[in-house]
Amino acid sequence: MSTDRKDEATEVHIKNTAKRLFFGEGKFNATTQEIADAAGVNRTLINYYFRSRDKLFDLVFTDAQIYEQKRTESIIFSELPFKAKIEEFIDESFIMAKEYPYMELYMVTQFNQGCYFKDEEGMDRMLKKFYEEFEVAMEEGLIRKMEPIQFIINMISLISFPVAMRPLFQKSMRLTDEDYERILNDRKQIIMDTLFCK
Amino acid sequence: MSTDRKDEATEVHIKNTAKRLFFGEGKFNATTQEIADAAGVNRTLINYYFRSRDKLFDLVFTDAQIYEQKRTESIIFSELPFKAKIEEFIDESFIMAKEYPYMELYMVTQFNQGCYFKDEEGMDRMLKKFYEEFEVAMEEGLIRKMEPIQFIINMISLISFPVAMRPLFQKSMRLTDEDYERILNDRKQIIMDTLFCK
DNA sequence: TCAGTATTTGACAAATTTGTTAAACAAAAA
DNA sequence: TTTTTGTTTAACAAATTTGTCAAATACTGA
Numbered sequence: 001m002s003t004d005r006k007d008e009a010t011e012v013h014i015k016n017t018a019k020r021l022f023f024g025e026g027k028f029n030a031t032t033q034e035i036a037d038a039a040g041v042n043r044t045l046i047n048y049y050f051r052s053r054d055k056l057f058d059l060v061f062t063d064a065q066i067y068e069q070k071r072t073e074s075i076i077f078s079e080l081p082f083k084a085k086i087e088e089f090i091d092e093s094f095i096m097a098k099e100y101p102y103m104e105l106y107m108v109t110q111f112n113q114g115c116y117f118k119d120e121e122g123m124d125r126m127l128k129k130f131y132e133e134f135e136v137a138m139e140e141g142l143i144r145k146m147e148p149i150q151f152i153i154n155m156i157s158l159i160s161f162p163v164a165m166r167p168l169f170q171k172s173m174r175l176t177d178e179d180y181e182r183i184l185n186d187r188k189q190i191i192m193d194t195l196f197c198k
Numbered sequence: 199m200s201t202d203r204k205d206e207a208t209e210v211h212i213k214n215t216a217k218r219l220f221f222g223e224g225k226f227n228a229t230t231q232e233i234a235d236a237a238g239v240n241r242t243l244i245n246y247y248f249r250s251r252d253k254l255f256d257l258v259f260t261d262a263q264i265y266e267q268k269r270t271e272s273i274i275f276s277e278l279p280f281k282a283k284i285e286e287f288i289d290e291s292f293i294m295a296k297e298y299p300y301m302e303l304y305m306v307t308q309f310n311q312g313c314y315f316k317d318e319e320g321m322d323r324m325l326k327k328f329y330e331e332f333e334v335a336m337e338e339g340l341i342r343k344m345e346p347i348q349f350i351i352n353m354i355s356l357i358s359f360p361v362a363m364r365p366l367f368q369k370s371m372r373l374t375d376e377d378y379e380r381i382l383n384d385r386k387q388i389i390m391d392t393l394f395c396k
Numbered sequence: 397t398c399a400g401t402a403t404t405t406g407a408c409a410a411a412t413t414t415g416t417t418a419a420a421c422a423a424a425a426a
Numbered sequence: 427t428t429t430t431t432g433t434t435t436a437a438c439a440a441a442t443t444t445g446t447c448a449a450a451t452a453c454t455g456a
Contacts, residue, residue: 010433026310030225031413043434047415104363105306110302112224121237123370149381150388155369157359162351166359167301167309169351172321183347191350194392208403229443238403245445397456404451412443421434426427 011049014039018060023100026167028109061110064103065118069126071096075128082137083196085149090188097163105164142196151195158191209247212237216287221298224365250254259308263299263316267324271292274324281394286391288357288386303362320386332369349393356389 015038021027027034036043050056051186075088096103117123134148143151162169162184170180214235219225225232230251234241248254273286294301315321332346341349360367360382368378 002340008341011291026307028304029305032415035412044415044436045434048433051415053414055241062307084380102310104366105303108303108363108366109224109226109307111369117369120372124372126200144391146391147381149371149373150384152371153360153381153385154356154388156363156367158352161355161359165306165354168302168306169354171309173325173347173350174318174321175347181353186345186348187351190344190345190352194352195340230445231443236416242406246403249445315434354431397437399456400454401444402451402453406448407449409446410444414441416439416441417437419435419437422432424429424431426429 002120007099010041010045014046014049015056015060015063018056019064019100022060022106023064023103026101026102026105028106038102057110058115061107061115062118064107066101069119069122073122073126080113082133083142085133086195087188087192089155090191093159094163094184094188097160101166104160142198144197155191155195158187158194162187208239208243212239212244212247213254213258216254217262217298220258220304221301224300224303226238226300226304255308256313259305259313260316262305266301267320268316271320271324274327274353280331281340283331284353284393285386285390287353288389291357292361292382292386295358299361299364302358340396344393353389353393356385356392360385 014035018035021030021035030038032046033043035056036046046053046056050059063073071092072089075085075092078085078088080088111117122126130152131148134143134151137143138145166180169175170177175183212233218227219228219233219236220395228236230244231241233254234244244254250368269290270287273283273290276283276286278286287328309315328350329346332341332349335341336343364378367373368375373381
């Protein structure tokens with residue numbers, strides 16, 4: 001039977017290992033051998049469970065995309081007030097970034113290689129809802145006047161870039177691991193202050 | 199002779215083509231054959247001029263790093279007032295980003311693979327100078343109170359991320375090329391408004 | 397022109413990586 | 427136990443990619 005515990009364990013274990021290598025360690029070009037070694041399994045099991053290297057890559061990419069969207073959706077359609085939603089999003093993003101600092105970078109490189117976006121409808125629904133609440137917040141003077149898309153770009157940039165670019169920032173500015181951890185911890189407040197007027 | 203025009207032409211031409219593929223088109227894993235084809239030369243010329251694929255990659259990486267640092271240095275040590283320096287930096291960055299949108303992304307992936315930073319001394323001099331002027335600007339109430347490093351991270355994030363992440367943003371938010379061009383053009387003002395109080 | 401030097405090319409070898417297959421092995425059902 | 431099904435392994439083949447080398451070509455200065 002293809003649904004017993006053992007089967008799933010190995011299949012899921014390989015996928016999780018790939019996820020860790022891609023998103024956690026930034027090894028975007030891991031070979032099947034490297035993934036198998038990291039998972040402690042025979043290399044050909046990757047072919048057995050996923051047919052090909054590409055199929056495994058696609059699967060991890062799609063999974064991450066869907067997961068991210070679900071996460072964002074649950075915040076946007078929650079009952080929190082606008083500003084609290086943003087705080088929640090920052091918190092969640094930092095938790096995610098702690099485990100998978102290179103995820104966004106990986107997504108971009110995949111999109112560059114011609115991957116396409118999965119759930120366009122869901123994204124449309126989210127953006128519509130966000131735009132509505134954004135308009136209200138702007139009226140209330142919570143945010144400087146600007147296009148909602150610019151606010152979204154600002155927000156995601158301020159959250160994701162420092163995490164994704166950590167090796168570059170840290171090396172070029174000669175910061176220790178402790179320095180950078182502290183800097184990241186301070187960022188939530190900095191980002192809120194930067195995004196909101198009051 | 200190894201310094202005549204023809205020699206340099208081919209060598210520089212190959213290097214520029216590699217630069218275009220990496221930084222301009224985001225093809226971080228271009229093979230020697232792909233680079234040679236794009237340059238319209240025989241593949242083995244890459245070995246003739248650069249010994250190995252790795253050496254060529256290193257060279258492009260180092261060149262870009264030095265160029266970026268020089269560019270930043272000339273702004274920081276110019277006679278402009280603080281705020282004008284930031285404006286200048288944004289302008290220059292967008293010009294650069296227009297030709298090489300994936301440069302920063304490439305730098306990060308290279309750093310991830312263990313590349314090291316070249317001119318640490320020069321960077322220290324720049325940071326020292328920047329921190330001094332930053333303190334003054336903060337005293338004058340031009341900027342909200344924060345660590346200078348946080349300001350730098352904010353600035354670079356707001357400038358670079360939207361360019362590097364363009365394929366992701368554009369696809370996930372269903373924006374046309376024209377839409378995104380316009381959004382980027384509006385960003386200089388948005389960034390200045392976001393970074394400065396007055 | 398001609399010798400000497402630098403550049404370019406194609407053929408080849410080596411290394412790396414992926415995917416297939418048949419056989420061994422393990423677990424569950426008959 | 428035997429059969430059946432699903433899982434794991436090693437050996438092999440194929441594809442891709444890199445690097446070397448000798449021969450061919452182009453260029454330079456005497």
